[in-house]
Amino acid sequence: MQLSYWEIKNWFTNVDFTIVGSGIVGLHCSLQLRERFPDSKIIILEKGILPQGASTKNAGFACLGSLSEIIDDLKSHSEEEVIQLVQKRWNGLQLLRKRLGDTTIDFKPYGGYELFLKDDEVTYNECLQKLPFLNEILRPLFKADIFSKEIDRFAFENIKEYTIFNPFEAQIDTGNMMQALLREAISKDILILNQAEVTSFTDVSNSVQLVANGYTFSTNKLLFATNGFAGALTNNAVKPARAQVLITEPIPNLDIKGTFHLDKGYYYFRNFEDRILLGGGRNLDFEGETTTELSQTEKIQNKLEDLLKNVILPNHEFKVAHRWSGIMGIGSHKNPIVTKLSENVYCGVRLGGMGVAIGSLIGKELADLI
Template identity: 50%
Template structure:
C-alpha cells in the first residue's frame, strides 16, 4: 500500500491554491494589488495569486495619511541638492502619472478624492524666503515636466491661523483621499478580475529554480512562473537588495472638533511632519527625523517620544487654544533609500522587486504596479 501523506489540504484546495500560477505577487498593498490588476487586465487568461502576511496590508497602504501629493517645495529643493536633477523630475512625473492612474482606475467619488490643495508651512523666515525665491524655477520645471501651470503660490495671507509660522506655499494640484476606501476598491477590483488573494500567509523564503519560483511558507509551498515582491520596507526580509530600508511613521487622529476650520493637506519641515483634516478631525503624523535609529524598523509599535512630540505640536502650533482629544494612534512602515525613485527590477530570472516608494505610495504605487506588470509580461 502506498504511504499516506500527512497533508490537510483537499484536492480542491490543492487544485486552486497550490497549482503553478502564472504570477504570484507578495504583498497586498497599493503596489501589490496594482501589479496584479495591471497584469491580469492585459493577460485575461492568466492565473494570478496575491499573498499577504497580515490580515490587512502590513506596511503603509492602510496606515498612511491619505495624501495625494507629489512633492513640497522644500523637499524638492533638498532632493535637487542631493540627487541627479533628471532622477528627481522623473520621480515627480511618476508620482503625477500614478495619481492620475489611481483616480481613473477607482474613481474620485469612490476614494473620496478632494482637491483642497497641499500647503507647506515654514517656521523659519530664511527657509520660507529661500523656497519663495525658487517658486518661479519650480513652476517652470513643473510646466516642462507635467504640463501644469503655476503649481506653487504664496498663500501666507490665506493660511495665517497656525502659531509660529512665518510663511506658507500652496500647491493647488494636491489633494487627499480616504485610504481605507481606496484599499477596499482595489481589493474589489482584483476580485472582479478573478485574482485570488490569501491573507495571513507569511512567505519565509523564495527560491527561483529557473523554470519556476517556489515560495515557502508555514501554510505550504506556492509555485509561480513569475513572482513580484511588493513588500516595500519589508523587502530585505525576502530579497538581497540594496538601498531600501524600513522607515516607521507615527500617526494620530483626534476626536471630532467642533467648528474646525482647517481644510487641506499640510506639510511641515520638509515633509517630516504632515497633517490634514478628515471631516472635522485632524490627522497628524511624522517626526521620524527626531529618532531615525529607532524608527528604522519593521516593528509596528508606538514611539512614546515621537507621539509626545506630535501631541505638543498639535497643541501649540496646529490647534492653539482649541480643546481637543486624541482618539487613535498607530504606526506604519514605509520603504526609503538614498534615492526616491522606486526600484522596479529583477533580482533573479523570475523574481522582480517593486519596492521603495519613499513615502509616496498613494501617488506612485499604481504606476509602479503597472511598470512591474509590464516588465513581467515582457520577460
C-alpha cells in the same frame, strides 16, 4: 501547514503569477497582469490580516512633494531626475483616479500647503528664493505655476507669515481606496490569501519554488510588492521607515481644509471631515524609526501633540481618538526600484513615502516587466 487536496488543487496548482504583498503596488500589479494575461492564475500572498505596510495606514495625501522636499532632492539628484520623480507622482495619481474614480476614493482637491515654523529661518528663506526656479522647471508638466506664496488663512500659530500653496494636491480616503482595490481584484478572479508569510524561494529553470507558512508550491513568476519589508528577501537597498500617526476626536467648527507639510515634510497633517490627522516625527529618532515594528513612542507622540497644541489647533480643545503606525520603504535614492531579480523573480519596492501617488504606477510597471 497541512492542506487538503481541494486546497492544493484550487489555490496552489498551475499558478502563473504569485505576488507578495496586497498593498497598492501588489493590487495594481495583479490587475495589470489580469488585463495582459486574462486566462492566467494569479494569487497574492499577504502576511497580515490587512496589508501590513503603509497602504491601509497612510495619511491619504495625494501629494507631489512639498517645495522644501523638492529643493532637498535637488541636492542629491539631478534636475532631470527630480522632474521625473514629480512626473511619476502625477501620472500615478491620474492612474489611481482613472481606475477607481474620484467619488470612490473621496478625492478632494483642496490643495496642499507648506508651513514654516517661526525659528526655521533658513528653510523659509531658501524656499521663497527658489520658488520661481521650481515653478519654471515644473511648468512644462503642469502648464501652470505649481507653487505660490500665500498669507496663512487658517489661524495657525508660531509659523512664518507666508505659506507655500500647491493647487494640484488633494486628499483621499485611504480605507475607501484599499477596499475598492481589493473588491476589484476579487471580481477579476485574483486569489488573495491573508496571513500567508513567504519565508524563502528558489528560482529554478522555468519556475520558482516558494515556501509560505511552511508549505512549498511552484509558481511561474514571483513578484515582490513589499516595499518597506523588502530588504530581507530581495536583498535590495530598501530600509524600513516607521511613520507614527494620530487622529483627533471631531472638533466643532473646524475650519481647516487641505493637506499640510511642516519641516521638509517630516510632519504632515490634514483634515478628515472635522478631525485633524497628524503624522511624522521620524527625524527625532532616525535610528529608532528604522524598524518594522508597528508601535508608537512617547517621544514622537508627545511632539505630535505639542504641534497640535501650539501650531495647528492653538484655539481649540482637542482629544486624541486613535494612534497607529505604518512602515514606508526608503533608501539613499528617491527613485523606486522596479527590476528583475532573476529569471523568474521581480520586485517593485522603495516608494519613499509616496505610495498613494506612485503605488498604482509602480504596480503597472512591475507587471509590465513580465
